[in-house]
Amino acid sequence: MKTRELRKWMVLPEVQSQLARGGAAVADEVLDGLAALLGGSGDQRRSDAEQVLVLVLAAFVRAHDPATASAIAGEWQAEHTRAAASSTRAAVEDNTRSILSRMSATNVFGDQVTMLQPWRRDRAIEIRDFWPDVEKLVQVIVTADDRGASCGSGASSPRTGSLMHPWR
Structure with a gap:
């Protein structure tokens, strides 16, 4: 120009x-x-x-x-x-x-469920269809710093609401 x-x-x-x-x-x-x-x-x-x-x-x-x-x-x-x-x-x-x-429980379930013991993994996959909240439960378990404490606290004070066990 x-x-x-x-x-x-x-x-x-x-x-x-x-x-x-x-x-x-x-x-x-x-x-x-x-x-x-x-x-x-x-x-x-x-x-x-x-x-x-x-x-x-x-x-x-x-x-x-x-x-x-x-x-x-x-x-x-x-x-x-x-x-x-x-x-x-x-x-x-x-x-x-x-x-x-990408971080939602549904999208990462496949990766996170492989971090569980085989018997827990298989059961989580099996009940996923009729209890979708198992995705959130798996996410809570695998992302917890102390899995034992996370599972133990659920036994001493059971959750209510969306993560409630499907058989209760």
């Missing part, structure tokens, strides 16, 4: 208005317009446009009085922070769901 083309683009009224308004939607509009001026592939053009936009914003802010420049820069920074926080939050939520779905 030639400097002259960039200057012509920067003085366009719609570009000046978009830069002054700020915001994520405006940033996309500005980037699209700037990318159209650049050569190269689509992804490379977009990346180059983002780098040029940083320089354009710096020049745009310098061209204004300090109060206006501060307001414009603050709005752009706030919008950038909101967009980054939103994408980070979405990524964390996706990863959390993924981890939790």
Whole structure:
């Protein structure tokens, strides 16, 4: 891109208005317009446009009085922070769901049941169809620091609710 083309683009009224308004939607509009001026592939053009936009914003802010420049820069920074926080939050939520779905008792039952003694393993597999909570019980047993204490505490104070024995 030639400097002259960039200057012509920067003085366009719609570009000046978009830069002054700020915001994520405006940033996309500005980037699209700037990318159209650049050569190269689509992804490379977009990346180059983002780098040029940083320089354009710096020049745009310098061209204004300090109060206006501060307001414009603050709005752009706030919008950038909101967009980054939103994408980070979405990524964390996706990863959390993924981890939790892989760690659910149903999904790990096959691996965890192999950690039991053969007679316990076989019985757990056998009763799984009519007592699905055996998956949770197996998970409690195999993830306990002390299996004996875990099983012993169940004998001295039997559980009620979802892990109750199916034959009671």
